[in-house]
Amino acid sequence: MTKISVSESLARRQSIREYIQQDVQPELVMDILETAGKSPSGGNLQPWRVHALSGEVKNTLFQKTIAQAMNNPTGVDPDIPIYPSGLAEPWRSRRADCGEVMYRALEIKRDNKMGRMQQGARNLSFFDAPVGLIFTLDRSFCESQMIDLGLYVQSVMLVADEKGLATCPQASWSMWAGIVRDVLGLASNEMVMLGMALGYADPDAPVNQLNQPRVDVTEFTQLHGF
Numbered sequence: 001m002t003k004i005s006v007s008e009s010l011a012r013r014q015s016i017r018e019y020i021q022q023d024v025q026p027e028l029v030m031d032i033l034e035t036a037g038k039s040p041s042g043g044n045l046q047p048w049r050v051h052a053l054s055g056e057v058k059n060t061l062f063q064k065t066i067a068q069a070m071n072n073p074t075g076v077d078p079d080i081p082i083y084p085s086g087l088a089e090p091w092r093s094r095r096a097d098c099g100e101v102m103y104r105a106l107e108i109k110r111d112n113k114m115g116r117m118q119q120g121a122r123n124l125s126f127f128d129a130p131v132g133l134i135f136t137l138d139r140s141f142c143e144s145q146m147i148d149l150g151l152y153v154q155s156v157m158l159v160a161d162e163k164g165l166a167t168c169p170q171a172s173w174s175m176w177a178g179i180v181r182d183v184l185g186l187a188s189n190e191m192v193m194l195g196m197a198l199g200y201a202d203p204d205a206p207v208n209q210l211n212q213p214r215v216d217v218t219e220f221t222q223l224h225g226f
């Protein structure tokens with residue numbers, strides 16, 4: 001594989017929501033997670049924990065969560081909320097636009113509530129990726145360790161991309177913390193923060209061509225004292 005710069009890597013990575021059915025060997029999963037472990041963390045705590053799921057365990061998690069999805073649209077024993085209640089502007093509109101970009105690519109119209117729900121439920125099978133990752137943090141940590149986890153997660157995505165794999169980060173897994181904890185036998189002090197699909201992208205799937213836009217740097221940056 002040709003080497004690319006960090007900037008090119010950042011530009012190339014996208015959230016991938018359709019995968020081809022090609023297994024990912026456990027050695028490769030471990031390699032990606034180990035390489036990403038070079039991420040910095042405050043006090044070098046390296047607070048992240050990762051559970052990599054495949055085969056029967058991943059399927060059991062899917063069966064148990066999908067069985068609850070209809071009756072429990074807000075999940076089972078979530079550890080953290082995905083968004084604050086009453087998300088303000090401009091973030092509220094950005095979130096809505098993000099969904100519209102995806103549904104347009106999938107040709108799922110606004111009034112097709114069932115279609116949109118079914119697409120949302122695809123999170124529960126990790127979009128049929130061969131590997132699902134669950135990231136946890138110890139309940140004793142504070143907000144700073146969440147920053148560390150975010151840095152580690154971005155590293156995982158970029159290293160996976162370098163090795164020809166694709167990912168989709170999934171905050172939606174935090175909704176199902178109670179079931180994840182049960183299926184994986186996690187201790188109650190392990191907080192389910194995020195999930196991630198990992199596998200080989202289906203390059204032709206329309207949902208994999210979203211190119212979600214970004215705001216201009218001047219919208220989120222202020223220069224002081226230059």
Ligand SMILES: Cc1cc2nc3c(=O)[nH]c(=O)nc-3n(C[C@H](O)[C@H](O)[C@H](O)COP(=O)(O)O)c2cc1C
Nearest residue numbers: 013014015098123168169170171172173210211212
């Ligand atoms: C922390 C985090 C949580 C996310 N959760 C989900 C999710 O639950 N389901 C999903 O389909 N996409 C999820 N995404 C993907 C975002 O929608 C995506 O990153 C954003 O629209 C930008 O698109 P891009 O990743 O293709 O550049 C998440 C992304 C991040 C960083």
